[in-house]
Amino acid sequence: MTKLLFSSPDLRVYLLADSRFMLDGGAMFGVVPKVLWEKLIMPDADNRIPMGTHCLLVQTAEATVLVNTGIGNKYSQEFVERYQIDTSTNLLDALSEIHIQPDAVTHVILTHLHFDHSGWNTCVTANNSLATTFPQARYYVQKAEWETAINPPNSRLRASYLPDNILPIEPQLTLVEGNIQITSEVSVQLTQGHSDGHQIVRIQLPMDYSANKHLQPRTREIVYFSDLIPTTLHLPLPYCMAYDIYPLQTINQKKKLLDNIHDHQALTVFEHEVTHPVAYLKKTGKYFSIDPVTLSDI
Numbered sequence: 001m002t003k004l005l006f007s008s009p010d011l012r013v014y015l016l017a018d019s020r021f022m023l024d025g026g027a028m029f030g031v032v033p034k035v036l037w038e039k040l041i042m043p044d045a046d047n048r049i050p051m052g053t054h055c056l057l058v059q060t061a062e063a064t065v066l067v068n069t070g071i072g073n074k075y076s077q078e079f080v081e082r083y084q085i086d087t088s089t090n091l092l093d094a095l096s097e098i099h100i101q102p103d104a105v106t107h108v109i110l111t112h113l114h115f116d117h118s119g120w121n122t123c124v125t126a127n128n129s130l131a132t133t134f135p136q137a138r139y140y141v142q143k144a145e146w147e148t149a150i151n152p153p154n155s156r157l158r159a160s161y162l163p164d165n166i167l168p169i170e171p172q173l174t175l176v177e178g179n180i181q182i183t184s185e186v187s188v189q190l191t192q193g194h195s196d197g198h199q200i201v202r203i204q205l206p207m208d209y210s211a212n213k214h215l216q217p218r219t220r221e222i223v224y225f226s227d228l229i230p231t232t233l234h235l236p237l238p239y240c241m242a243y244d245i246y247p248l249q250t251i252n253q254k255k256k257l258l259d260n261i262h263d264h265q266a267l268t269v270f271e272h273e274v275t276h277p278v279a280y281l282k283k284t285g286k287y288f289s290i291d292p293v294t295l296s297d298i
């Protein structure tokens with residue numbers, strides 16, 4: 001399922017959905033007790049809650065930039081059942097809806113290398129070997145993330161990094177460090193918190209956007225939070241995932257970013273949100289909530 005977030009003569013930004021899946025609700029809300037989070041989202045009988053996997057496609061005159069690659073399709077039946085992976089939507093179908101062939105993608109930006117963000121980095125070929133799904137693209141990853149992913153220092157971290165998603169991209173890899181401009185519109189910002197090299201993605205919009213009726217008047221930017229703020233339910237500062245390796249960094253980064261993003265009316269994208277993946281921030285007192293943005297299908 002593909003939606004148009006922004007359109008101008010020189011820039012198009014799309015929201016693409018890969019497969020849905022389920023994660024343990026307790027793990028998703030860290031130290032927040034279930035009696036609080038279950039008022040916001042009801043878990044299933046196994047305490048799991050639904051997760052989306054939303055990627056972005058940024059198209060300019062010079063570049064076709066994919067942000068994250070979803071869950072992919074290289075999993076055992078046991079893995080599919082554990083995470084209830086529902087492949088009725090997938091990234092490759094979403095790209096073909098907007099007539100983008102995998103070999104047209106020039107840049108793949110990976111916010112980090114956990115399995116639910118890097119799945120379509122690679123695919124299984126007809127002769128049963130692994131290949132990169134986007135053969136012409138450079139893959140952009142923070143250096144610290146790559147180093148942890150290829151050599152996880154302990155079993156807790158190892159479970160999140162699947163070598164089949166990661167090792168084959170090495171010949172096409174561009175390592176970045178810190179906050180870097182990737183194209184003239186797209187930049188990455190290192191936040192850490194969730195992982196050693198977790199980065200968010202920021203897309204600058206041109207002044208002319210008269211065709212984009214869903215945007216507020218001062219919007220000049222789209223911010224893709226990835227696992228810094230995976231769903232709209234994670235806006236309150238202490239609502240952080242147990243998967244975060246440095247939760248206090250996550251909290252500090254959220255605190256630093258949210259006021260600024262709210263003040264300049266950036267459009268925000270929540271990668272794992274099912275219901276409202278695209279929204280504006282609303283502030284009441286010191287608390288943030290959302291003003292959902294409804295986008296029509298392509």
Ligand SMILES: [Zn+2]
Pocket residue numbers: 114116117227230272
């Ligand atoms: Zn994730």
